[in-house]
Amino acid sequence: MSRSSHPTGEELTFFHHERTNETWKRKSPDLRRVSDHLAVCPECRAELARIEAVFAALNAMAVPDPGEDYGRRVWRQISGRLPEKKMTWWTALLAPRRLAAFGVVAAMIVAAFLAGRWIHVGVNMPPAVVQTDEAKTRERVLWLAVGEHLGRSEMMLVELSNAQPRVVGAKQVDISPEQRRAEDLLEENRLYRQSALQQGDTALVGVLDELQRVLLDVAHSPGEIAPAHLRSIQKRIDSQEILFKVRVVRQQLRERRESEPVPQRNTSKLQERNKA
Amino acid sequence: MHESVESAQAALAADALAIERTLAGDRDAYRLLVERYSPNVYRLAYRMTANSHDAEEVVQEAFLRAYQKLEKFEARSNFGTWVYRIAANYAIDRMRQRRNEEARRESPGQIEEGLERDPLDSIPDAAPSPERLAGNTQLAVTIERALASLTPAERVAVVMRHWEGCGIEEIAAALKSNSSAAKNTVFRAVQKLRRALEPFAGGRASAKTMGAES
Numbered sequence: 001m002s003r004s005s006h007p008t009g010e011e012l013t014f015f016h017h018e019r020t021n022e023t024w025k026r027k028s029p030d031l032r033r034v035s036d037h038l039a040v041c042p043e044c045r046a047e048l049a050r051i052e053a054v055f056a057a058l059n060a061m062a063v064p065d066p067g068e069d070y071g072r073r074v075w076r077q078i079s080g081r082l083p084e085k086k087m088t089w090w091t092a093l094l095a096p097r098r099l100a101a102f103g104v105v106a107a108m109i110v111a112a113f114l115a116g117r118w119i120h121v122g123v124n125m126p127p128a129v130v131q132t133d134e135a136k137t138r139e140r141v142l143w144l145a146v147g148e149h150l151g152r153s154e155m156m157l158v159e160l161s162n163a164q165p166r167v168v169g170a171k172q173v174d175i176s177p178e179q180r181r182a183e184d185l186l187e188e189n190r191l192y193r194q195s196a197l198q199q200g201d202t203a204l205v206g207v208l209d210e211l212q213r214v215l216l217d218v219a220h221s222p223g224e225i226a227p228a229h230l231r232s233i234q235k236r237i238d239s240q241e242i243l244f245k246v247r248v249v250r251q252q253l254r255e256r257r258e259s260e261p262v263p264q265r266n267t268s269k270l271q272e273r274n275k276a
Numbered sequence: 277m278h279e280s281v282e283s284a285q286a287a288l289a290a291d292a293l294a295i296e297r298t299l300a301g302d303r304d305a306y307r308l309l310v311e312r313y314s315p316n317v318y319r320l321a322y323r324m325t326a327n328s329h330d331a332e333e334v335v336q337e338a339f340l341r342a343y344q345k346l347e348k349f350e351a352r353s354n355f356g357t358w359v360y361r362i363a364a365n366y367a368i369d370r371m372r373q374r375r376n377e378e379a380r381r382e383s384p385g386q387i388e389e390g391l392e393r394d395p396l397d398s399i400p401d402a403a404p405s406p407e408r409l410a411g412n413t414q415l416a417v418t419i420e421r422a423l424a425s426l427t428p429a430e431r432v433a434v435v436m437r438h439w440e441g442c443g444i445e446e447i448a449a450a451l452k453s454n455s456s457a458a459k460n461t462v463f464r465a466v467q468k469l470r471r472a473l474e475p476f477a478g479g480r481a482s483a484k485t486m487g488a489e490s
Binding site for chain 1: 296298303308319323339344420438441462463470
């Protein structure tokens with residue numbers, strides 16, 4: 001761009017906003033031309049300065065502080081107006097309130113299956129395929145449930161790891177939402193740990209054990225804690241790499257579920273009966 | 277730097293998880309998103325509407341609409357940017373509606389049809405609210421009047437561009453137009469603001485230019 005072909009006001013305005021963007025030179029040859037032109041043209045530099053002055057003046061507009069608990073206030077105002085999301089059968093089954101009950105049921109199913117399998121050995125064996133398929137179905141449901149539980153735990157841990165005082169120098173940090181969630185997760189965690197123990201999944205038991213300790217720590221903390229206390233919790237989460245472990249196990253459960261073919265109902269007996 | 281990148285990634289991961297849970301029927305998971313983004317959406321809404329009451333309404337409506345449309349949210353996008361766009365869209369509707377009501381009161385029978393034919397382009401904000409008057413400097417009042425003289429689209433464009441640092445594509449999406457039109461809308465807004473803020477901006481500009489040339 002020569003000195004005679006000055007950039008337009010629109011180009012200068014665009015240049016003003018994009019100049020802080022580190023990649024703009026690579027992205028836009030037009031902006032590079034404007035930049036080169038500005039280096040040699042005092043008139044355009046003056047024009048750019050006038051545009052910048054307008055934006056600098058705009059910064060004098062103050063925005064009232066909506067308050068520290070504004071997010072919670074908005075939530076209270078809208079939560080009653082949020083319609084229920086339609087759930088698929090498995091997500092309905094895994095709704096938070098039902099999960100604790102589901103954990104007990106899952107543990108009982110697994111225990112009953114293991115006992116059943118032991119009793120059937122040496123007796124008049126029913127078709128092994130039916131047994132295996134039923135076991136796989138139960139196993140898949142359990143993996144799904146534990147995966148969901150780990151997902152919620154992960155979310156709470158991430159929130160907690162990112163928590164910080166809203167104002168620099170504040171003496172207390174509000175962790176009450178995380179604390180309430182930790183309370184809810186504790187009972188589920190205990191039940192899933194029991195199920196995993198009965199299944200002999202020692203790796204899962206280990207992670208659920210570690211998770212249990214962090215959940216206990218958070219659930220038994222007050223809703224508002226000192227920044228030092230928060231840092232000690234965060235440090236614990238960090239040093240034990242609990243988040244990483246939860247993610248890995250969650251991923252493994254997902255992979256296990258995906259690698260296993262969905263068991264088909266064995267209908268051969270029924271078909272034979274129908275033929276007869 | 278590394279820490280901030282990590283914490284930004286962790287925040288995005290937490291958002292993705294919250295969205296996944298919300299879509300699975302766990303309504304409480306949506307609370308995390310509301311609590312995290314409400315203050316920023318409020319700032320955006322206030323700059324657009326220049327009124328606390330309207331700004332709060334925009335925030336609530338933006339989160340309600342985002343919840344309703346959550347199935348359409350693309351997992352790789354940024355929820356914060358997405359909800360900003362929804363808030364900006366609603367703010368445009370709200371401002372247009374408000375201006376139409378005021379215009380009808382001023383001159384009954386006149387019906388505005390398009391965003392760019394806003395009849396209140398030339399009507400200054402004659403009655404600033406007490407909250408805005410209280411403690412405002414002359415410059416702040418002039419800025420508010422200057423912003424009030426913009427069309428809703430111009431105002432949204434300048435707020436998103438200047439204060440929120442949004443790219444032209446994001447602004448174009450919010451305005452439901454293309455990049456070139458969005459760029460032009462920002463420029464038009466700057467021209468209007470420049471005229472209105474000349475007494476304040478002129479002095480600084482001269483000083484800056486002199487500095488640049490020296």
